[in-house]
Amino acid sequence: MGKLFDGKLVFTQIPLLLKYLPVTMELAVTAMIASLILGLLLALVKIKKVPVLKQLVSIYISVIRGTPILVQLYVTYFGIPMILKYINFKCGTNYNVNGVAPIVYAFVALALNESAFNAEIIRASLESVDKGQVEAASALGMNYFQALIRIILPEAIVVALPSLGNAFIGLIKGTSLAFVCSVVEMTAEGKILAGRNYRYFEVYISLAIIYWVITFVLERVISYLEKKLRVPEDAPALLDIRDTEVE
Amino acid sequence: MIEIKNISKTFKNNKVLDGIDLTINQGDVVAIIGPSGTGKSTFLRCVDRLEKPETGTITIDGETQDLAHIHGKDLTELRKKTSMVFQNFNLFSKKTALQNVMEGLIVVKKMKKEEAERIAREQLKNVGLLDHANHYPRHMSGGQQQRVAIARALAMEPKLLLLDEPTSALDPELVGEVLDTIKKAANEGYTMLLVSHEMSFVRNVATRVIFLDGGKILEDGTPREVFGNPKNERVKEFFTKINRMEEPDYSI
Numbered sequence: 305m306g307k308l309f310d311g312k313l314v315f316t317q318i319p320l321l322l323k324y325l326p327v328t329m330e331l332a333v334t335a336m337i338a339s340l341i342l343g344l345l346l347a348l349v350k351i352k353k354v355p356v357l358k359q360l361v362s363i364y365i366s367v368i369r370g371t372p373i374l375v376q377l378y379v380t381y382f383g384i385p386m387i388l389k390y391i392n393f394k395c396g397t398n399y400n401v402n403g404v405a406p407i408v409y410a411f412v413a414l415a416l417n418e419s420a421f422n423a424e425i426i427r428a429s430l431e432s433v434d435k436g437q438v439e440a441a442s443a444l445g446m447n448y449f450q451a452l453i454r455i456i457l458p459e460a461i462v463v464a465l466p467s468l469g470n471a472f473i474g475l476i477k478g479t480s481l482a483f484v485c486s487v488v489e490m491t492a493e494g495k496i497l498a499g500r501n502y503r504y505f506e507v508y509i510s511l512a513i514i515y516w517v518i519t520f521v522l523e524r525v526i527s528y529l530e531k532k533l534r535v536p537e538d539a540p541a542l543l544d545i546r547d548t549e550v551e
Numbered sequence: 552m553i554e555i556k557n558i559s560k561t562f563k564n565n566k567v568l569d570g571i572d573l574t575i576n577q578g579d580v581v582a583i584i585g586p587s588g589t590g591k592s593t594f595l596r597c598v599d600r601l602e603k604p605e606t607g608t609i610t611i612d613g614e615t616q617d618l619a620h621i622h623g624k625d626l627t628e629l630r631k632k633t634s635m636v637f638q639n640f641n642l643f644s645k646k647t648a649l650q651n652v653m654e655g656l657i658v659v660k661k662m663k664k665e666e667a668e669r670i671a672r673e674q675l676k677n678v679g680l681l682d683h684a685n686h687y688p689r690h691m692s693g694g695q696q697q698r699v700a701i702a703r704a705l706a707m708e709p710k711l712l713l714l715d716e717p718t719s720a721l722d723p724e725l726v727g728e729v730l731d732t733i734k735k736a737a738n739e740g741y742t743m744l745l746v747s748h749e750m751s752f753v754r755n756v757a758t759r760v761i762f763l764d765g766g767k768i769l770e771d772g773t774p775r776e777v778f779g780n781p782k783n784e785r786v787k788e789f790f791t792k793i794n795r796m797e798e799p800d801y802s803i
Contacts (some may be wrong), residue, residue, distance in 0.1 A: 342732075357612065405586055434641075434644070436604070436637060436640075436641035437641055437642075437643055437644065439601055439635075439637070439641060440635070440637060440641035440642070440643070440700075440703075442601065442654035443599055443630060443633075443634065443635040443637075444602060444628035444630065444634075444654065444658075444703075445627045445631045445655065445659035446655075446658055446659060447627065447706075450658050450659075454658055455643055455645075455654075458645045459644060459645050462645075482571065513802035514595050535644065535645060535687045535689055536689075538690075539686055539687075540685045540686060540690070542682040542683065543681065543682045543683075543684055543685060544682070545676075545681045545682050547636070
């Protein structure tokens with residue numbers, strides 16, 4: 305009988321797995337960006353209480369949050385080809401279902417999933433900004449969009465950052481489910497490696513280490529950004545205005 | 552000349568403003584006084600359209616706008632002509648004093664950055680806070696914040712400056728510096744509409760005093776007329792109550 309646990313293998317196969325880190329990160333980053341944009345739009349619909357859309361958004365968020373990400377991945381994986389087939393049938397077009405890269409399915413599912421959670425985070429952070437500042441902006445003559453970009457978002461970001469960081473960490477770990485859409489990212493590659501030598505336990509330990517290191521680094525980056533974005537605690541020195549000439 | 556006509560505002564079943572008319576001459580400092588909850592602030596907020604009245608028009612520079620239906624470009628134009636100073640300062644907390652004053656100039660008046668900065672520095676100098684240009688609101692006292700807010704409002708060169716209880720959120724010892732700043736602006740000839748509880752200040756600075764109660768203007772005249780010889784019973788009663796506070800508890 306061979307070794308029960310191959311400790312060396314845990315580390316030697318990490319470089320092999322890291323070859324697929326770009327796939328994981330590409331999926332996570334693009335899905336995050338898409339989900340932030342979509343989440344902001346959903347949040348604005350809720351805040352501005354747009355009739356009809358508001359109800360639709362509530363249902364959307366409820367459904368997405370109420371179903372497992374694994375199920376959502378399957379739904380998009382089987383759903384998108386069906387939609388394409390239907391479009392081909394109806395419009396006489398000839399889109400190739402097999403031409404869609406597997407990563408697209410995973411991207412769509414993860415972005416939609418994440419947008420529902422981010423919508424609520426973004427809504428709460430936008431609403432946490434003092435109404436008085438928004439009034440001051442309107443009194444100056446800014447429209448809502450200008451106030452949103454110049455006044456509300458810069459302040460809301462500081463509030464939202466820890467939660468959005470958390471969501472991003474969750475999303476990175478969520479990409480490990482993308483294998484069900486036949487995307488070969490780190491976890492899928494791990495399964496493939498282990499399929500050859502039956503060292504499943506070792507490969508999962510390697511994966512655990514990699515994911516944990518990524519998350520650890522991200523946590524640092526986020527808390528650094530948080531500090532960076534906050535208004536400094538200490539007042540700056542008074543300007544010396546004796547020499548400056550103001551007309 | 553600024554003409555405000557027939558402003559009415561109802562909250563639920565409570566008629567706060569009942570068809571108020573007011574004509575303000577260029578350079579006038581009009582103070583609105585009256586018991587709390589009588590719609591003094593609401594009136595100011597309706598003029599700037601932060602609150603939407605059911606009826607009402609405003610004419611500035613010969614241009615009449617319907618306050619009940621104004622929106623889009625017209626609303627921006629109206630707000631360019633007016634500026635508001637709030638009770639709670641409402642400075643932009645993520646921006647320095649200088650950026651606070653520059654903001655409206657850049658975003659609304661579409662000025663070049665250098666030009667906006669020059670004006671902002673000038674305004675900060677006028678309120679005596681140029682040395683605080685790089686301070687964020689959280690680094691400043693309430694009085695300093697309110698002075699920056701006044702600089703922000705004046706930088707827009709408003710035809711009408713609205714001041715909504717500018718000193719009532721301040722510590723007593725900080726009130727003076729803000730009142731001095733407002734007085735300075737009044738002397739420079741800005742047209743102002745001011746809601747205040749600082750009676751001695753109103754007496755001092757206002758060119759005209761309006762007493763508002765029950766959604767109507769009950770008294771309208773110079774400070775001397777309104778404070779010295781009010782005709783309306785309700786106004787007399789109001790001053791009696793205020794004066795009682797200032798009298799000693801007993802006398803020998």
